[in-house]
Amino acid sequence: MSSKLAELNAWVAHYADLTGADRVHWCDGSEEESARLVELMLGSGDLIALNPQTHPNCFLHRSSVSDVARVEHLTFVCTANRDDAGPNNHWMDPEQAKAKMAALYKGCMKGRTLYVVPYCMGPIDSPLARCGVEITDSPYVVANMRLMTRMGAAALARIEREGTFVKGVHSTGDLNPDRRFIMHFPEELGIQSFGSGYGGNALLGKKCHALRIASWQARQEGWLAEHMLILGVENPQGETHYIAAAFPSACGKTNLAMLIPPQGYREAGWKIWTVGDDICWMRPGADGRLYAINPEAGYFGVAPGTSAKTNPNALAMLTHDAIFTNVAVTADNQPWWEGLPDGTPVADWQGRAFDPANGPAAHPNSRFTVSARQCPSYTPMAEDPQGVPLSAIVFGGRRESLVPLVFEARDWTHGVLVGAGMASETTAAATGAVGVVRRDSMAMKPFAGYNFGDYFAHWLSFDKPGAKLPKIFHVNWFRKNAGGKFLWPGFGDNMRVLEWMIKRVKNEVPGHATAIGILPGEGELNRDGLNIDAADLQALLHVDTHAWRTEVGAIADYLEEFGERTPAALFEELDKTARQLV
Numbered sequence: 153m154s155s156k157l158a159e160l161n162a163w164v165a166h167y168a169d170l171t172g173a174d175r176v177h178w179c180d181g182s183e184e185e186s187a188r189l190v191e192l193m194l195g196s197g198d199l200i201a202l203n204p205q206t207h208p209n210c211f212l213h214r215s216s217v218s219d220v221a222r223v224e225h226l227t228f229v230c231t232a233n234r235d236d237a238g239p240n241n242h243w244m245d246p247e248q249a250k251a252k253m254a255a256l257y258k259g260c261m262k263g264r265t266l267y268v269v270p271y272c273m274g275p276i277d278s279p280l281a282r283c284g285v286e287i288t289d290s291p292y293v294v295a296n297m298r299l300m301t302r303m304g305a306a307a308l309a310r311i312e313r314e315g316t317f318v319k320g321v322h323s324t325g326d327l328n329p330d331r332r333f334i335m336h337f338p339e340e341l342g343i344q345s346f347g348s349g350y351g352g353n354a355l356l357g358k359k360c361h362a363l364r365i366a367s368w369q370a371r372q373e374g375w376l377a378e379h380m381l382i383l384g385v386e387n388p389q390g391e392t393h394y395i396a397a398a399f400p401s402a403c404g405k406t407n408l409a410m411l412i413p414p415q416g417y418r419e420a421g422w423k424i425w426t427v428g429d430d431i432c433w434m435r436p437g438a439d440g441r442l443y444a445i446n447p448e449a450g451y452f453g454v455a456p457g458t459s460a461k462t463n464p465n466a467l468a469m470l471t472h473d474a475i476f477t478n479v480a481v482t483a484d485n486q487p488w489w490e491g492l493p494d495g496t497p498v499a500d501w502q503g504r505a506f507d508p509a510n511g512p513a514a515h516p517n518s519r520f521t522v523s524a525r526q527c528p529s530y531t532p533m534a535e536d537p538q539g540v541p542l543s544a545i546v547f548g549g550r551r552e553s554l555v556p557l558v559f560e561a562r563d564w565t566h567g568v569l570v571g572a573g574m575a576s577e578t579t580a581a582a583t584g585a586v587g588v589v590r591r592d593s594m595a596m597k598p599f600a601g602y603n604f605g606d607y608f609a610h611w612l613s614f615d616k617p618g619a620k621l622p623k624i625f626h627v628n629w630f631r632k633n634a635g636g637k638f639l640w641p642g643f644g645d646n647m648r649v650l651e652w653m654i655k656r657v658k659n660e661v662p663g664h665a666t667a668i669g670i671l672p673g674e675g676e677l678n679r680d681g682l683n684i685d686a687a688d689l690q691a692l693l694h695v696d697t698h699a700w701r702t703e704v705g706a707i708a709d710y711l712e713e714f715g716e717r718t719p720a721a722l723f724e725e726l727d728k729t730a731r732q733l734v
């Protein structure tokens with residue numbers, strides 16, 4: 153046995169002993185293993201089979217009622233020096249955190265199987281990929297990790313070759329919210345999670361590894377780990393531009409990543425290719441451009457709102473081999489959620505007879521898990537070990553007022569400021585109030601594994617001689633009129649905004665310079681077949697100088713929160729904007 157596997161074995165043995173697990177099972181990722189686990193979960197009630205005629209190999213999982221979303225208030229970054237975690241994170245002393253978790257883990261797997269899940273984030277042969285091992289007592293987590301990552305024997309072989317891997321420990325414990333913690337130890341590449349079986353709290357390859365730990369590794373190694381979708385826009389000439397976009401949770405990444413161009417575009421030959429829908433790792437290539445990979449192998453997407461109208465690609469991939477969590481079911485046992493035009497829910501997400509008085513039938517943060525390969529727009533380029541070169545980076549959020557449909561940053565430094573200063577209304581993807589505007593720099597507020605001040609400086613550091621950086625844009629699909637209705641139709645029509653971005657990348661249109669950045673000039677956004685009146689379009693592209701002065705002040709206050717770690721260049725850039733807001 154290699155010394156690397158000896159280290160892994162010793163670590164597993166330690167947790168088998170501490171947790172008192174009955175058995176240890178090393179996952180190989182095979183079909184047989186998956187089938188056995190499904191049988192086991194059908195027996196235990198962890199999974200419920202859905203209609204095999206309409207949804208072969210699809211299963212429903214109902215989580216504990218108080219375990220339905222990420223828990224940001226129980227998520228900690230445990231660095232030796234508190235300032236390294238920064239005011240953007242909850243912090244706990246690493247030794248204190250470890251003692252707390254050891255007490256929770258003691259004996260927690262008695263009567264359970266401890267699964268060892270080796271996984272690779274990114275194409276298995278990619279130099280940008282990184283590996284991890286998750287220990288878990290949840291077969292549901294294993295089944296999800298199998299869809300979401302490259303899990304099993306090949307990952308273990310890479311770990312044996314490479315040595316370094318992220319060590320994640322997870323137990324659902326007793327699902328008591330008072331005994332729930334998601335701890336990160338970036339200095340040791342470690343994660344410890346207890347008391348939740350849900351999504352980003354439990355599938356440790358996702359938010360815990362691929363964002364919090366990876367962002368820390370990325371800073372040390374000169375790359376970026378971001379909460380971004382990656383898509384390819386193919387134009388009628390057959391040329392493909394890749395775009396990465398950061399929107400906070402439940403703000404439209406999956407939908408944009410799988411966009412189907414509207415009528416007119418399709419006929420002309422425009423296509424959208426999906427590389428990833430949630431996480432992007434990128435680093436400069438030899439030619440100075442940024443190259444991006446999707447470290448994930450599947451989608452853990454929001455179910456409500458997904459329909460043949462909004463996201464036909466997603467609907468098409470959900471007809472077989474998918475896991476649904478906390479959706480409702482129809483009388484003939486098909487999965488159901490709000491936004492589907494057909495079907496009637498008979499049982500809600502908790503399994504109760506559906507009664508609208510109890511709220512929505514599907515939980516607002518109900519999700520599907522499915523392999524990326526099932527998406528009709530998935531591109532083989534997503535498996536390219538070198539990644540795809542980026543033409544543009546997009547930031548965006550949910551802002552019912554103030555922020556225009558789209559604007560372009562003046563340059564990289566201004567783009568970093570735009571990302572750092574962005575804000576969005578909170579959603580059901582995390583527990584807590586919904587609809588409250590909060591600063592969410594680069595959509596990474598819940599996910600940056602270190603001090604945002606240092607993170608902004610790291611972003612700025614990519615602008616160096618020889619770099620051919622992507623243009624940076626900001627979008628807002630969620631601006632509303634006085635009656636509370638979205639001004640922009642969104643979804644497929646977002647193609648129009650992507651087309652404008654590519655025209656700007658290729659220098660084909662001049663745009664219209666304003667104090668906050670460059671907006672589409674008169675006639676630059678394609679309106680053919682667009683169902684929106686001129687006044688609404690004008691409102692969508694309006695820059696309210698007075699309101700933006702207030703926003704600039706709020707951004708300055710926010711940047712001050714990170715003290716001396718905030719790069720001075722961001723304040724200078726903000727001053728440039730302020731001076732133009734007259």
Ligand SMILES: Nc1nc2c(ncn2[C@@H]2O[C@H](COP(=O)(O)OP(=O)(O)OP(=O)(O)O)[C@@H](O)[C@H]2O)c(=O)[nH]1
Nearest residue numbers: 401402403404405406407454456457581629642643
């Ligand atoms: N009005 C409007 N709503 C949208 C648009 N795109 C997405 N949504 C809605 O926003 C919600 C979340 O969309 P997703 O694409 O799942 O968001 P996400 O960013 O992938 O979410 P996470 O998986 O939590 O990271 C869904 O209910 C969508 O229907 C849009 O262009 N306009």
Ligand SMILES: O=C([O-])CC(=O)C(=O)O
Nearest residue numbers: 222351352353359401581
């Ligand atoms: O991590 C999760 O639970 C789901 C997700 O993608 C997000 O919240 O951004």
Ligand SMILES: [Mn+2]
Nearest residue numbers: 400401402430
């Ligand atoms: Mn997400």
